[in-house]
Amino acid sequence: MQIGIPAETLAGETRVAATPETVKKFAALGCEVLVQAGAGLASSATDAAYEAAGAKVVATAADALANADFVLKVAAPTAEEAALMKQGATVLAAFAPHANPHFDAYAARGLTCVAMELIPRITRAQSSDILSSQANLAGYKAVLLAANEYAGLFPMMMTAAGTIKPARIVVLGVGVAGLQAIATGKRLGAVVEASDLRPAAKEQVESLGGRWLDVPMSDEEKAKALGTGGYAWQPSPEYIRDQAAVVDKAVSQANIVITTAQIPGRKAPVLVKAETVAKMKPGSVIIDMAVGSGGNVEGSAPDQTVVTENGVRIVGISNIPALVATEASALYARNLLNFLAPMHDKESGRIVLNREDDMVKPTLVVDSGTVIYKKPN
Incomplete structure (x- = not known):
């Protein structure tokens, strides 16, 4: 069976869906892997390295896709890319199904589309979880971006001319990206504070050396939050008011703010209001990691750095x-390999998608040309 790896066409997308490492493992399973020339150059993977790993490097996307049973991509294919694919092919990518306008094109080609960002949060799916692997790196890079934008320093320094105070970082949202941002900020010597809707995140924050921004909760609210893991908890108006006050105070005193809160399929919640930004010191930096889904910060803009009247730099990068x-x-390529390899049938030498598997079923957005994804209300 054949696996096709085209070069990504989305502006600014430098990643590739298979590396020489994973190509070698697919080849060991008996798969023929076709890689479009130059597909991995921005990721430091040369055509020669792919060939050495057992892939065949071909000139165009059409050459890579025409006979591929499985197509591996980072970004969802466009309608034009779908038209190049073999009828009935299976495509693995980050499909952003809630905002994807190309489902009719996928259906017309009879494609089966596996949205890797819909991998369920179950133990055996962790090694295929693209959201976690990419968020981990993004949280780290976000702190470095902030350090580059910030005109001051992160650590405390004692010099003959006086002492430099450590920078204050506030992280809003303590998921994978937020935890990595906390750890990276601490490693660089900053004082880090963090907030999250989940009370259970307090222990994680403190284990990394961060300070938890505590919002008083009633026993009833605490029971609700703990009972749902925090994500499905509907806080009371009083809690929302109190949390806003805590965030406003912390952010207005911070040098660096990193926001990470996103809700799959929905607009990101606004965590930092314009009036709070207006209280921040000149030269402060905000990295809005949710800018691609609407933004956590009022005034942020995708792929732009907005400088406010009071000199705060709001950095919005859609694809960190x-x-x-x-x-x-x-990491992304290993996620895809880990997803597909267990479905390899040794007798036939083919990868057979098990549609009833509890790891596979939630990811199917188009199945053999039938659109089955339903947008959340």
Whole structure:
């Protein structure tokens, strides 16, 4: 069976869906792997390295896709890319199904589309979880971006001319990206504070040396939050008011703010209001990691740095993992390999998608030309 790896066409997308490492493993399973020339160059993977790993390097995307049973991509294919694919092919990518306008084109080609960002949060799916692998890198890079934008320093320094105070970082949202941002900020010597809707995140924050921004909760609210893991908890108006006050105070005193909160399929929640930004010191930096889904910060703009009247720099980068393409591609490619390899049938030498598997079923957005994805209300 044949696996096709085209070069990514989305502007700014530097990652690639298979590396020489994963190509070698697919080849060991008996798969023929076709890679479009130059597909991995931005990720430090040369055509020669792919050939050495057992791939066949071909000139165009059409050559890579025409006979591929499985197509591996980072970004969802466009309608034009779908038209190049073999009728009935299976495509693995980050499909962004809630905003994807190309489902009719996929259906017309009879494609089966596996949205890797819909991998369920179950133990055996962790090694295929592209959201976690990419968010980990993004959280790290976000702190470095902030350090580059910030005119001061992160650590405390004692010099003959006086002492430099450590920078204050506030991280809003303590998921994978937020935890990595906390750890990276601490490693660089900053004082880090963090907030999250989940009370259970307090222990994680403190284990990394961060300070938890505590919002008083009633026993009833605490029970609700703990009972749902925090994500499905609907806080009371009083809690929302109190949390806003805590965030406003912390952010207005911070040098660096990193926001990470996103809700799959929905607009990102606004965590930092314009009036809070207006209280921040000149030269402060905000990295809005959710800018691609609407933004956590009022005034942020996709792929722009907005400088406010009071001198705060609001940085919005839609695709932070693409800035660390070598490692991001390595992890993403392993995620896809880990997803497909267990479905390899030794007798036939083919990868057979098990549609009833509890790891596969939630990811299917188009199945053999039938659109089955339903947008959340």
